[in-house]
Structures are given as structure tokens and as C-alpha cells.
Amino acid sequence: MSAEQAPATSGYAKPLPDMRPEGDGYWAGTKEHKLLLPTAPDGTPFWYPRALSPGTLEPHTWTESKGLGTVYTYSTHFIGPSKAYKGDPPHIVALIDLDEGPRMMTNLVRDEEGYPSLDPDAVKIGMRVKVVFHDVTDEITLPKFAPAE
Amino acid sequence: MGESTPDVREARRMLAKGICIAGVGETEQGIIKDRGSFQLLAEVTKITLDDAGLTLGDVDGMVTAFSFVEQTLMHATTFADYLGMEPGYFASVAVGGATAPLMAIQAAMAIDAGLAEVVLCVRGDNTRSGISSSGMIAMAREMSHGAYEAPYGLTTIGGYGLLAQRYMHEHNVPQEALAAVVATQSEHAALKWNAMLRDVVTVDDVMKDRWIATPFHAMDCSLVSDGAAAFLVTTAERAKDMKQTPVYITGVGEGYSHQYITSAKSVDGVRQGLGRAGRRAMEVAGIGPQDLDVAEIYDSFSFTPLIALEGFGVCGPGEAGDWVLEGNAKLGGKLPMNTHGGLIRQAHLGAMHHIVEAALQLRGQADDTARGGGNHQVPGAKTAISNGSGGILAATSAIVLSNEAPTA
Numbered sequence: 284m285s286a287e288q289a290p291a292t293s294g295y296a297k298p299l300p301d302m303r304p305e306g307d308g309y310w311a312g313t314k315e316h317k318l319l320l321p322t323a324p325d326g327t328p329f330w331y332p333r334a335l336s337p338g339t340l341e342p343h344t345w346t347e348s349k350g351l352g353t354v355y356t357y358s359t360h361f362i363g364p365s366k367a368y369k370g371d372p373p374h375i376v377a378l379i380d381l382d383e384g385p386r387m388m389t390n391l392v393r394d395e396e397g398y399p400s401l402d403p404d405a406v407k408i409g410m411r412v413k414v415v416f417h418d419v420t421d422e423i424t425l426p427k428f429a430p431a432e
Numbered sequence: 433m434g435e436s437t438p439d440v441r442e443a444r445r446m447l448a449k450g451i452c453i454a455g456v457g458e459t460e461q462g463i464i465k466d467r468g469s470f471q472l473l474a475e476v477t478k479i480t481l482d483d484a485g486l487t488l489g490d491v492d493g494m495v496t497a498f499s500f501v502e503q504t505l506m507h508a509t510t511f512a513d514y515l516g517m518e519p520g521y522f523a524s525v526a527v528g529g530a531t532a533p534l535m536a537i538q539a540a541m542a543i544d545a546g547l548a549e550v551v552l553c554v555r556g557d558n559t560r561s562g563i564s565s566s567g568m569i570a571m572a573r574e575m576s577h578g579a580y581e582a583p584y585g586l587t588t589i590g591g592y593g594l595l596a597q598r599y600m601h602e603h604n605v606p607q608e609a610l611a612a613v614v615a616t617q618s619e620h621a622a623l624k625w626n627a628m629l630r631d632v633v634t635v636d637d638v639m640k641d642r643w644i645a646t647p648f649h650a651m652d653c654s655l656v657s658d659g660a661a662a663f664l665v666t667t668a669e670r671a672k673d674m675k676q677t678p679v680y681i682t683g684v685g686e687g688y689s690h691q692y693i694t695s696a697k698s699v700d701g702v703r704q705g706l707g708r709a710g711r712r713a714m715e716v717a718g719i720g721p722q723d724l725d726v727a728e729i730y731d732s733f734s735f736t737p738l739i740a741l742e743g744f745g746v747c748g749p750g751e752a753g754d755w756v757l758e759g760n761a762k763l764g765g766k767l768p769m770n771t772h773g774g775l776i777r778q779a780h781l782g783a784m785h786h787i788v789e790a791a792l793q794l795r796g797q798a799d800d801t802a803r804g805g806g807n808h809q810v811p812g813a814k815t816a817i818s819n820g821s822g823g824i825l826a827a828t829s830a831i832v833l834s835n836e837a838p839t840a
Contacts, residue, residue, distance in 0.1 A: 297585060301578030331580040331694065356601070358593030359646040363585045364573060376586050376645075378594055378694060388581045388694045403646070408601045425583055 295419050296367035305334040308345050313424040316416040318348040320385060330385035350414030351431060352379040355386055359403040374400045379412060379428055392417070394429035401429070443684055443716040446544040447838050450668030452678035453536075454550075455484025456788045461659035461779030462628040465561045469502040470514045472556040476660035477515060480552065484664050485675030491664075493521040493548030495535045497555040497782070500571060501562035511554070521548035528575075528822025529730055530686075531555065532783035533709075533829035537684045539665035549670055555784045556660020575823050577692045589653055589733070590645035591693045591824040596735035597647055599699045602750070607647060609753025610734040611638035614651050614776055616761050617731065621773025623763075623806030628655055629777045638734075652734040654775035661784035663791060668837060679791045682815075683719070683832030685712025687743075693824045699739075700749065706828035707743020710819055714744070717815075717832040721746040725813040726793045727767050728786035730820045730828075731774040737761075740819060740828075741769075763808055771798060771808045783820030787831070790816035794835040 300310070309332045312319035320328035321343045323336035328346055336343045357377035360368075368374070375391040391406055392398040398417045412428040419425055457480030459472055467475070473496070481487060494517075496508040504510045507524040521542045525534045532555065539551035563571070575591055576582040599605065615635050621627035633651060641649035671678040689705025690696040714720060721744060729737040738752035746767060747755045755761070761769035772778050772789035779785060792798045794816055798809040819830035 298573065298582045300580070300583045303579060306579050331577060331692075356594045356598035357646075358590040358597055359643070360585060360587060360590045360593075361643045361645060362587065362589075364576075364582070364587045368585060373643075374585050376584050376590050376594065386694060388577075388584050388586065390584050408598065419583075423583075 297419070298364065299420065299423055306332045308332070310423065312345065313416060313426055316424065318350050318414050318426055319345040320348050320381070320383060322346040328383050328385050330387050348381055348383050348414070352381040352412055352428070354391070354406065354408055354410045354412060355380045356408055357391060357406055372400055373403060375403060375406060377428065390427045392427045392429050398427055405430070440716045444838065446540060447681055447684070447716070449544060450678070450680065450837055451540045451543055452666065452668050452671055452680045453663045453787070453791045453833070454666045454671040454674045454676055454678050455480045455486065455664035456662065456791045457483055458626060458661040458785065458788055459556065459659050461626045461657050463560055464558060464658035467558065467658070469499045469557050469562060470511060472558060472658065472660040473511055473554055474515060476556055476662045477552060477554055480554070480662040480664055483676060486550070486664070488515060488517050491517065491550050491552045492519055493539060493542050493551030494519040495523050495525060495538050495551055495553045497531045497535065498524060498526045499557045500559050500567060501557055519548070521551065527827050527829070529732060529782045530820045530822035530827045530829045532787055532820050533818060533831045534686075536663070536665060536681060536787065536831050537829065540681055540684065543665065543667060549666060551665045552662060553665060554660065554662035555781060557781070558658040559780070560656045560658045562658070577694065581692060581694060587645060588824070589648055592733045592735060593645040593648055594693055595696065595699065595702060595825065596733065599735065599739060600647060602699055605738070605750060605753040607639060608635050609738065609757055610647060610652055611635040612753070612756045613731070613734040613737060613761070614638045616756060617770045617774045617777045620763060620771050620808055621777030623800060623808040624772045624778055625800040625803035625805035626659070627773045627778040628657055629773070647735070648733055652776070654732045654780045655777075657779040657781070659779050659781060661781050661788050663787055677795055677835065679794045680834050680837050681831055682834045682838040683713035683715070683717030685709040685716065685830045687712070687828045688826065691823055691826050702825050703739050703743040703749065706740060706821055706825050707745070709828040709830040710740065710744030710817060713817065713830040713832045717834070717838070719815060719832065723815055724767055724817055726771060726790065726810045726816045727769045728771070728790045728816060728818040729769055730783050730786065731770055731776050732821065734776065736821065736825065737769060739825065740821070744817065763810065768810050771810060783818060786818045786820065790818045790833050794833055
């Protein structure tokens, strides 16, 4: 098979999420470019998806996030966790405080084709960011965050 | 301190039996290509028994940890088989970097329960030479959540980096403070006979080093090494006919705040969570930070001891960086820290070497001149703290050691 015929996403060699049943609703959402948050019966969204609401062990529902948040912290990675990162420019791993409350991990990227990493010099703790949806394979879409405005 | 539930008197009652470290041992550390994991453990067992003046037949309890190379569900008994012994008590402890103090606590509890009298606590591995590249990748992923963190290319180094950068942001801590931890410990490692890195580096050297994940240069990170270390826990009564002066375990404590770094609520939440281990251990020992003569503080990264010193109450929040920059952590300073070089300069075997070094300090045997090192003895050291943290400062355990028997 020539490179042209191969599906565009077949070469993705970076870590993919471990799939567990309690996360299925979340990944179904990201595939439709929606950021769904598991939400406790009292209306408080939490992170990360678990079968039962942490602390109360009540069942949860899913609510959609507006996808806006603030950078709580970040670390510019010059070396990745596997060989698939070799030769890449540094990638930025960040924790984002979503406006709805939960804190989640992501990469800080530019809102452009292929979502390349944001320039580390352009990152500051406290900066406003918005979600973008990176379809890394046919099955998996990873929410990443880019500067808002 | 308001943390006296369950009652600290129960821990004091246990330790008043005179539970002590009566022997220690360490192999050479570094790149050891010609020896396997169990071989290193066996060698350090022999060294430790010789130190105490015992034979294998005297040991009736076995506490081991885990191996990245020889993966087995039954580590303690697999090693007992290798040694040719039949322990009456056995346990394998696996809480990452928190493991070594927990091994001491496990041994103390086994002795208190009458399950054993002489417990060998031993950990070692050929992590540097024996691990496959897929094993390294699995290790790198170990501390990430497989679904919600790993896909973003998080490394263990970067996970600590996330917390460190927020800490530095909140408290306006300069990069030089991290470098000062490395420089300080490099001076100590230069004196330790088996330290992997014996050269002294300056703050400037560290600042110019290559980045791995901000805020960490390569020199800010702990080593990956081969080697083994052990300590023998028993009672003062049983230690009477052994060779060494006993070093008493006078305090024990544990603390926890999160597992995944995403779940860590705040810098102060982490500081208080891990700090509880040290504060609790000191409360049980009936001492405060001002009573410590030497501190062997877990140092997976240069940042790690800073937040621990604050959590334990040695320094106020955000003040540990300046404290180290002022030279307080050096030999000859207010509270010499990681007098063996630590994970950053000596070797990485969790907190095993921190305990061994603390015991050697309290025995007055931290002069390695005869072995090709130098004198890193803290003169007259009586009281030491040693801790370990597993995960990304997730789970912490601590012990206080003294060369004076506890008074119940």
C-alpha cells in the first residue's frame, strides 16, 4: 500500500487513551467535538470520568462544557515519554481550570491545521484558553487547548 | 498539632519496645552490568548481616519491595527462596518512592505483633542495566492516568514539573533555588564512597544544563541506577549481642493528598498532605523540626525536598528555596540535608539510602575516607528524619530515628 492510500491517521504512534467502559460517554462526546463532563447529582461537574461520583458514590450524568478555561500550570516537555516524540519540537503539557470548575490535563496548541504546539514563550500561568478538537485517529479525538482570542 | 487521631500514644507504645535498626548495608551503585536483581539483593543481605554480626539463620522476617526487572507477584518469598531461608514473616511493599520508610514501619508492626524478631528490609534492582526500552516506556506511563493524562505525552519528570512550576509561580521561587539543591547535594555526594556522581557542580552549572521538562534541567532529575541497600529491624533487647549501636525508630507517619497530578487540589494541599507524614512522625517522637540534626529528604527532583521541608515545618510555605540558597542544607549548615548526595547525585533506590545514611549518621560512621570518599559526618548527630514519596508527591511516609531510646 502506498503512503497516499493509507488512512491519514494510521501513522499515529503517540500514546492513545486506555479505554474503559466508564469513559465511553466522554470519548463519544469528543468524537462529536463536544467536551462532556461527568456531573454529580447536585450539579457539580467533576474530573476525571469514573463510574460513580467521587466522594458520594452517586451515579452521574454528562453535561457539556463551554470549553473555556484558565492555565493553572504547565510544563514544557523537551523529551517525550516514547520514541514517537523524537524530532518533535517541545510539547506543552498543561492543567486547565475549566470555567465550570474541573481541572483537566491537556496540550497547549495553536488553533491551526494539525494543532502544532504553542510556542513555550507564549504560555503564561493564568492565560485564557479554549478547547479545540484534534482527531488523532479515526476513533480517538483528543481535546486540546489554544489561546482564547 | 491537631492531628492526633488515631492516638499517637499507640505508635509510641509500639516504638517504646526499643524497635531499632541494628544493621545496614549498601552495595556499590551506578551501572553494574554483570549482576542481576536478586544477586544484588543477596549481596547486600550478606553485607548487612556482617554489619550486624548475624547469620542468615538469625533472620525470621523478610520485607522486600518490588523489581522493575524481575517482576513477580511474590517478591519477598521469591527472594527468601533465592537465599535459602524460611522466614516466619514476609511482606512485599509497593508504594513507589514511599516504600522504604513503609518497609521500616511494616517491620516495626510485625515485631510489635510478635510475628518476627529480626526483620530484614531489603531493596535493590538493576534498573539501569536490566530494563528493556518497553519497560522504560511502561515506567514513564506508570504515574500517568492511562486515559486522561498519558495521551498528552506527560512524563514523570513533567508531572513533577507541573507542580513545581505552580509552586514557583505562587511563591516567586527562582530557578536558582532548585539549582542550589543540586549544588548542595553534589558537595555531599563528593564525599560518599558509592555515589554515582562525585563531581561538585555549581548553581551556574545547573542553570546552563539542558532542559528535560520545565522547570527541570537534566541535573535537577534523579538518577537511574543499579544497586541495592538494606537495613535490619529488631528490638533493643535482641540487638544487645549484635555488633552495632542500635539506632531507634522513634517516630512513624504517613500522608497522602492525591494519586494523579490532575487530582492534586493545590500546592498547599500537596504540601500539607505529604507534610503530614513528617509532622506525624515528629509528633510521635515528641520532637519538633528544631530538634533535627540531619534530614534525609526524598529528592526525586530538585524541587521535591523544598516542598517537603515546608510540609514538615522546617521552613514556612515558599521559604525553603531561600533557606537552601542561604546554605542551611549544607554540611556545617543549620540542618544538613541529603548528606549522601540523595537520588540526584548518589543513586536512585527509592528512600533506601536515605534511611541507611540516617542510621550511619546516628552511629557516627559517616566518614568514608577509608573507602575512598570523605567525611560527611554531622558532628554529634542524635536525631534524623527520613522520608520517601511515591507517585508525583502522592503518597509519603516518614520515620524519625534517634540514637537515644524512646521514652514511652
